[in-house]
Amino acid sequence: MVSAAIALAFIPFLVTLLIRYRHYVVLLYRAVLVGWLQDRLTGVPREQRAFQYVLAHAIPGDPRHVLRTFDQWCRRCEHLSNVGPRKGRILERLLQERAPLAVLELGTYCGYATVLLAQGLPLGARLYTVELDPRHAAVAEKVIRLAGFGEDTVELIVGPSEEVIPQLKEKHGLLKAEFVFMDHWKRCYLRDLQLLEAHDLLAEGATVLADNVIFPGAPHFLQYAKTCGKYRCKVHRTSLEYFRAIPDGIAELTYGGPR
Ligand SMILES: C[S@@+](CC[C@H](N)C(=O)[O-])C[C@H]1O[C@@H](n2cnc3c(N)ncnc32)[C@H](O)[C@@H]1O
Numbered sequence: 384m385v386s387a388a389i390a391l392a393f394i395p396f397l398v399t400l401l402i403r404y405r406h407y408v409v410l411l412y413r414a415v416l417v418g419w420l421q422d423r424l425t426g427v428p429r430e431q432r433a434f435q436y437v438l439a440h441a442i443p444g445d446p447r448h449v450l451r452t453f454d455q456w457c458r459r460c461e462h463l464s465n466v467g468p469r470k471g472r473i474l475e476r477l478l479q480e481r482a483p484l485a486v487l488e489l490g491t492y493c494g495y496a497t498v499l500l501a502q503g504l505p506l507g508a509r510l511y512t513v514e515l516d517p518r519h520a521a522v523a524e525k526v527i528r529l530a531g532f533g534e535d536t537v538e539l540i541v542g543p544s545e546e547v548i549p550q551l552k553e554k555h556g557l558l559k560a561e562f563v564f565m566d567h568w569k570r571c572y573l574r575d576l577q578l579l580e581a582h583d584l585l586a587e588g589a590t591v592l593a594d595n596v597i598f599p600g601a602p603h604f605l606q607y608a609k610t611c612g613k614y615r616c617k618v619h620r621t622s623l624e625y626f627r628a629i630p631d632g633i634a635e636l637t638y639g640g641p642r
Pocket of ligand 1: 464466467489490491492493494495496513514515516519542544545558566567568571
């Protein structure tokens with residue numbers, strides 16, 4: 384009797400929580416549950432399903448159309464953790480302003496941001512993108528080539544960033560990156576920024592962008608960027624990809640050189 388009363392007393396609390404965090408519940412449902420169920424039902428991984436859709440609907444050689452088709456799939460079918468169109472516009476604007484000749488992306492996933500960045504590169508520039516998971520890399524490779532970018536413009540490197548970064552100079556010929564987009568696991572941001580510094584891979588004045596610094600967040604990375612004295616740092620506040628109601632942000636760091 385008493386335990387039933389206690390349980391009943393919790394219901395308003397649970398309902399309040401559910402209402403308050405409804406957008407996160409929807410995210411959990413769309414990003415985790417639906418994907419997991421579809422994986423089981425179809426036997427085909429989500430990224431591969433997305434690629435099949437893109438292949439069937441996108442115009443080959445038209446990067447903007449490839450990106451729009453991805454967005455369509457994410458809105459109509461399932462969630463993918465692409466940078467998405469809203470944050471993508473921030474990326475595009477900054478890329479256009481800086482016109483870098485050497486760009487590094489950490490965390491390729493299906494190649495969405497890779498295509499977005501590649502289409503905004505100045506003539507003769509090169510983009511290096513690093514992906515840990517070979518299954519994602521296989522999808523990204525097809526997406527990048529479908530969008531019309533060859534190996535002379537985009538080099539996809541498969542491996543964990545902590546192993547790839549120390550080899551970028553000797554093995555891949557990237558002397559200094561002028562523009563870095565970090566969008567891999569958030570807990571790796573700080574370590575990899577310090578690895579880039581240690582291997583002298585950041586050009587003076589380089590722009591380092593880091594996605595998802597508000598959701599799910601990268602507090603140690605942000606604290607370091609703001610306090611180490613090597614960067615000017617600002618956060619572009621926006622929303623999570625494909626979820627306008629969930630606040631998120633991209634950190635923009637400008638490297639002032641070693642101190
Ligand atoms: C959020 S997704 C990247 C989305 C992509 N930048 C886009 O906007 O289209 C994160 C990706 O980073 C990869 N990743 C995670 N940790 C990594 C690491 N240490 N090195 C390389 N890739 C990593 C994951 O396998 C995943 O594919």
